[in-house]
Amino acid sequence: MKSAPLPLMLLILGLTFAFLYVPISVLVALSFNESGLPTAWTGFSVKWYGELARNGDILKAAGNTLIVALASTVVATTLGTLLAVGVEIRRRKGRFLETIIFAPMIIPDIVLAIALLSFFSLLNVTMGLHTIIVSHVVFNLAFVCAVVRARLKTFDWSVVEASQDLGASTLTTLRRVVLPVLSPAVVAGALLAFTLSVDEFIIAFFTAGAGRDSITLPMQIFAMIRFGVTPEINALSTIVMGLSVLMLTLSQRLNRGRLPGQ
Amino acid sequence: MNDRKPLYLMSPALMWLSAFMVVPCVLILALAFFRRGLYGGIEYTLTLENLALVVDPLYASIFLKSAWIAGLSALIAVVIGYAAAYAISAMPRKHQPKLLFLAVLPFWSNYLVRTYAWIVLLNREGLITALARWFGFEGELPKMLYTEPAVVVGLVYNYLPFVILACYAPLSRLNPEIEEASRDLGGSGWTTFRRVTLPMTVPGIATGFVFVFVLSIGNFVTPALLGGGQFQMIGNLIYAQFLTANDWPFGAALSMVLIAIMMMLLTAQTFAAERGSGGRTEES
């Protein structure tokens, strides 16, 4: 504990949390406002959620988002975990390697987005959900790798040696000794990747192509916001927010707080 | 484990990254040196005119404005973030993880939604206006949405949780006996903060600042949604080149400059992080 005056500290905390939570709380509250307008509260209602459910475009976008998220998560988790294990058991660590692995997280997403757009255009690839998936894997695998590596840093490698000493092959050791210990981190990484994919806008926007069939939920939300504030957006926002928060809380519980950056 | 095994494990991911990250980025680099074709598309003649255009006063001013906005946002975020992180670290140890979790939680929600929330607040018919009216204010409120301050607020709001996290890390690792030593030697609370705590936790501030700056300067969503049609930052400019103006080479050139700025900052930050000293609890 520090020697700072307590009332001042509490004030700072109070103001900061107010700043952080008021805007999103307002959104959630408005989504249940019968009138849908910030100017008048006319009663509690879930009618805007009902409106959402009837909106075909939104439902299609949600479906697309789910497909993209699931597909990219599966691929990214596999690749990312293998990468993490490979990097950590390697004796020689290169700075070049580290740069490549961390690059997807550092490159501004708009740059990555246009780079991928140019790439696909040059190769004359028709763009759609598949190109979004491929693009999402790029940053997702970097995050999964980071999460799994964090867990591996505290991994006691002597159990691997013990397993081999007791007669197990490398494959068996991986399967029965390493993976069980890693699995919470792998799942945590997968949840993180899933959430990032669901929330991702820019890269999806640029790599979706021209077709109306490959619109994801964030793209839909963006379009709706551009059009103007409507109460359905409030309801949609609440759902999307709740989902991300849930997934990431789960992810952290699993990994006990060992997320990248901590 | 022999030395070949790691390579097998890493190769699928590395191949993916090479194909879908390295190559596209190199492509962009190359693209900057070509010319926009007559009807859009790319004319494959090598030229430096795109880069020249980048430093043209018209576009340079956009770069400067973006840097200004990014810098301002980073500064504000760091001031608020450090204060909040300090306050959290001043709370009883057992409450700190929960408080930190609460502070970081908003960061995990969709950033479109988080930006949108400010539209709802700042709108002409938004919440703030509604509140003012409720308090009896009759006149015309100054324009809040679609202004430069709105963009800054949006950026600060989006990245504040990370700054709190970044500043909290060195603060929580601080050996409490060092601050006590300062007080024991006669330093007041403020002097202790100024001469001991602050210098020792600068790496966190640097990390936070660079993070916000780098993410803000290339940001597209926040200026687009909160800045209104007239407002242009580099992100919007690049977007325009690719989606409306159809001048991909120029867009590529702009991206190059953006990356260059980013790399400079990251290098500077690594420098600062190495200079900042320890003071971990595991002393001697």
Added chain:
Amino acid sequence: MSEPLLSLSNVTKEFGSVRAVDGVNLDIAENEFFALLGASGSGKTTLLRMLAGFETPTSGEVRLDGRDISHVSPNHRPVNLMFQSYALFPHMSVARNIAYGLEMERLPRSEINARVGEILEMIQLSDLAGRKPDQLSGGQRQRVALARALVKRPRLLLLDEPLGALDKKLRGAMQLELKRIQDQFGITFIVVTHDQEEALVMADRVAILKDGGLLQCGTPREIYEHPQSRFAADFIGLMNFMPATVADGALLARDGSRIAAPLPEGAHNGDPMIAAVRPERLHLGEGDHENRLRGRLIAKAYHGLDLQLHLETDLSQEPILVRLTASEAEGQALETGTAITLGWKAQDTRVFNA
């Protein structure tokens, strides 16, 4: 003593329902080297922190030079603390670390430089003045921490487990070094430690703390030769304990033998007691020893200066420990498994309530 420098009156500290320090009364004189000795949880650290000002007593008073400082904040007390982790400022050089406290006193720069230079000479670290703490060895860091506190010429210097982080050899040297420094500066030192050997070597007087309370206070010799409680007897040095009952002005041991010993006041026949005698007070062979014991030698340990014997006896459950000097042990057979007889004086027996 004449007016004591530091006076603790019934000092108590409670943390919620836990009483860390319980009604401690203590007077410490000027220029004294004092030790607060106790195990972890004994309250010694809390007591130290109250002296430094980082805790305030729940009740009771702390007086320095007659002035009540119980609630004075640490930066306003003429008391300085040498922290267990040294707590050197890692971003400041050795010289700046030492100068810090003087800067807080708003002294003119010339005086600061002079005093810092002076003390650097005294602790022999002048060449390292520009180095940062992470470039120093453990022993050097300790000297800087000490200098940083001493340069302010406090009325009282507190040292929290000062030798804990040092290796054994360095520790011995530092014990003497600290004594020398205390003598040279003439400042009152209060050392907090769990190491009884350290306390006995360095201090002019020692206070034994247990569960927040003051058990006994006295010179090292008094504490060692005349412990007033079983705990103190056990905590300081090595001691042999023999359960016995009071019988006609003496004690009756478990094996029926008679132990002559000074009994405490009000002891009645049949009272259960514990007789205790130090290992070095047990002797072989002739001598005017009122007491005798007989046991089987189960282990011998050569310790250079002395020979330690472990005997199995009927007097107590635990083996009896004997320390013989080299000369005493000379020429003696002392084979494991054989029976040995030892004697000791009645006046060397300590008796405690069971």
